[in-house]
């Protein structure tokens with residue numbers, strides 16, 4: 001009898017670790033997967049269960065290709081390459097990723113599969129808007145190149161499709177030109193949520209990037225106070241060396257995962273973070289990694305939540321439903337779970353990709369402990385999100401029920417019909433797809 005060795009696999013939130021067979025794509029035999037099928041995995045930065053497959057197979061894409069046309073900024077890149085690796089290669093020759101997540105340790109495959117958004121969504125859309133083609137392995141075993149012209153439905157379902165249409169092996173992506181590796185950033189400290197929101201709206205017209213940290217540890221009128229930062233790439237006139245992209249290696253927290261975040265440390269941190277921000281500052285020069293990826297300074301920082309893990313809950317509601325954002329922050333402030341990281345962003349127009357998360361509106365991200373109390377608090381909140389016409393981000397989710405996806409993603413049937421066509425036996429599946437009936 002052959003024994004198949006399995007590995008512990010979990011999302012970044014560490015909420016539901018499972019055991020699965022881990023293979024590189026070259027070792028993958030699609031005909032011998034069994035009923036649990038397989039799911040592609042990048043660097044495991046999805047918070048919930050999107051890149052895990054309990055009792056089944058988890059496939060890592062491989063490859064190191066970065067083939068840049070330095071004249072046009074079109075890059076052919078392996079899906080396994082991370083944004084970090086890509087930036088090291090392209091910034092020195094004047095190009096930058098069109099969309100960056102809050103961490104640079106995300107693969108190109110993961111960026112496409114989650115159709116990631118960044119601080120520039122209001123201006124530049126999400127990652128899929130910049131993908132010109134993907135080469136992918138379908139459930140049939142065919143290795144195909146898919147473009148928006150060759151198979152519009154498969155292309156749209158793959159960008160945001162959470163790995164469920166096939167394994168992306170390579171993509172062609174349009175980069176954006178930059179003339180410096182530095183950012184010029186403005187900061188505003190705002191003493192309530194109204195001020196945060198209006199500052200963000202004003203900043204959008206003239207700034208490529210805007211984002212806010214908001215405080216859900218204070219109650220009353222100050223709940224939702226925050227720090228808005230906005231900015232753009234510096235031009236050469238700032239004197240910055242365009243080739244100087246040298247992110248510092250992350251500091252490692254030694255020892256086992258120990259819970260450092262609780263309601264007291266969360267409140268203390270939030271108060272300190274708010275107070276130390278300047279009331280108003282313009283023209284600050286920052287490095288790309290300092291501006292886009294501050295959390296990457298600490299390796300495996302997710303362990304500060306301890307072994308029980310944490311959820312990152314992210315929803316978007318239409319622009320006129322900003323009261324849902326207000327209620328969400330007030331609900332967290334009232335029930336005082338451990339919390340210090342809440343991020344607010346305003347999305348621009350959405351896309352026609354059926355499982356893509358962004359739509360015009362306010363999106364709020366909250367890091368919270370994985371407890372039963374938090375789960376029931378979020379369930380009540382989620383009803384408000386859906387009633388307002390909002391939805392949840394599948395790359396972050398660990399909790400919502402299937403009904404939340406059918407309500408939040410009206411094109412879900414379109415996605416399913418693509419899967420019916422290219423993968424009728426559901427070879428590609430994950431704990432997320434089973435939990436949500438995708």
Ligand SMILES: Cc1cc2nc3c(=O)[nH]c(=O)nc-3n(C[C@H](O)[C@H](O)[C@H](O)COP(=O)(O)OP(=O)(O)OC[C@H]3O[C@@H](n4cnc5c(N)ncnc54)[C@H](O)[C@@H]3O)c2cc1C
Pocket residue numbers: 012039040041042043044045046047050051061079080100101102103105106107108109110111113114115116117118161162163164166167168169295395396
């Ligand atoms: C600190 C932090 C900050 C973040 N900030 C943002 C943010 O600002 N905006 C945002 O949109 N997201 C953000 N995220 C989420 C993250 O960008 C996404 O979850 C992304 O998909 C992770 O990429 P990964 O390579 O780690 O993929 P994994 O987490 O391993 O997988 C994520 C999904 O992509 C699929 N996938 C991975 N590789 C492939 C492939 N080769 N072919 C097909 N499918 C594949 C998987 O099946 C899975 O469904 C953040 C995450 C962290 C930890």
